Amino acid sequence: MITVDEFPGRAITIDGKDFLYFGGTAYLGLQTDSEFQSLFIDNIKKYGTSYSASRKSNIRISIFDKAESYLSNMVGSESCITMSSGYLAGQLVCDYFDNEDYKLYYAPNTHSALFRGQQEVYESWQQLETDILNDQEKKQILFLDSIDFNGSNYPDYKALQKLPLENIILVIDDSHGIGITGENGGGSFSNLQSLKPKELLVTCSLGKGFGVQAGAIFGRRSIIESLKETQFFGGSSPAIPAALATLIDAQSIYSEKRDLLLRNTALFLKNLANPFFFSASAGHPTFSFKNEQMATFLEENGILVTNFHYPTEDDELMSRIVLNSSHQKADILKLCKILNNSLIYNI
Known part of the structure; x- marks a missing residue:
């Protein structure tokens, strides 16, 4: 583990030695961009450093509705709801469908934001397809990540096209796609919608592609309104207004x-x-590898990459080269x- 005292940009100095940094998820290099920082600082002066109230409060701030309208138009969904993080956005959807009416399936490499506890995440699409086709007793929901870092999903979603999607609710985590993939950074929503699933919900972090601390959920207006009526949403702290304003500006x-x-x-x-x-994944700036010696070799030659066990120390080593706009x-x-x-x- 390496500890630094400031956000790592394209380069890092550690113990007097200079490294190029090809890791993290700041794909557009915004966190250290002076123009972007100036916009953010101006919006902090207008909206404050945080929003210490519920979205259900009797006094409401207009930037939330403006940002959600902007995001839904960009993505191509009927509606949108924002949260304080992508993880919380995923957990809201997970909580909403956590009842006996639904049978939940988790595709290979699904992020933990979309489930709780020790859920069964399939190791192969072949077994997942077999189980879905053989079990039609309950409403079926399939959770998966758009970018799984193995090239299996985005951009073609070939495995999805083998399933009876007209009977399946799709919940997709597009955290690593939105902001950098799709038309104008709109991510995968429109592409997935063209597959005509029974229902489509897309969750995401806005921190990776847009450089602001927030999350979002996209879908039909009726289901988004239902999510807004939950205790989970009403009791959660919202995204920072200054972050959402910066996203628009x-x-x-x-x-x-x-x-x-x-x-x-x-x-x-x-x-x-x-x-x-x-x-x-085609068009995505991340390149994963399994050779554990590669990261060591690169570090010895002045290159640091993403290389740690994720999401816990008991999980597989996650090793990848990540390009960003500041390189x-x-x-x-x-x-x-x-x-x-x-x-x-x-x-």
Whole structure:
């Protein structure tokens, strides 16, 4: 474990040694971007540093409705609800469907935000498909992540297309997609909606693609309104108003940063000798690997990547190279050179 005293940007200095940083989930590099920070600071001055009240309070602030309308229009959903985090957004949906009327299925690599306790997460899509087809007694709900870091879901969702989606409620965590994938960063909602599931709910963090601490849920207006009437929603602290206002104000910054990220990803793939060494989703800036020596080798050569057990110490080692918009051309070319000199990644 490495501890630093400030947010890690494209580079980190540790004990006097400089490293390039290709990890984390700040895909657009916004957290250290001065223009984005200025917008955020201006909105903090207007809306305060937090919102210490329920969304059900008799005094309500308009930015919540404005941000939710903006987000639903961007994504292509009828409606939207925001929460203080993507995890809490997932837990609200999980809580809503936690009753005997539903049979819950969890696709391989589903994030823990979408379940509680020791839920059975399938190891293979083949077994999941068999069980869904053989069990039609209850209303079926399928939970999965849009970006599973193995390239199995986004962008084609081939496994979903084998299922009777007209009978299935889909709940998708799009935390690693929204803001950087889809038209104008709208993520996967429209793509998934075209598959015509019985019902579609998409949950997400807004911290990864949009650089603000908040979460959101997208879906039909009637079910979003039902979620708003729950104790879970009424008793939860909401997203910070300044964060939601910044999300609206930073549209041009987001567009510019997405373009940079696309160029950085294309540059990496163009100069990589063996792209098939990594697991990746088309168009996504993350590249996962299983070779435990790779992270050590990169660190010895001045490169730090994501490399830790997640979400608990008992889970598998999560190792991946993550590109973001703040990386410079020289950073990416240096990374590729180091990788290409490692005997095509045999280490």
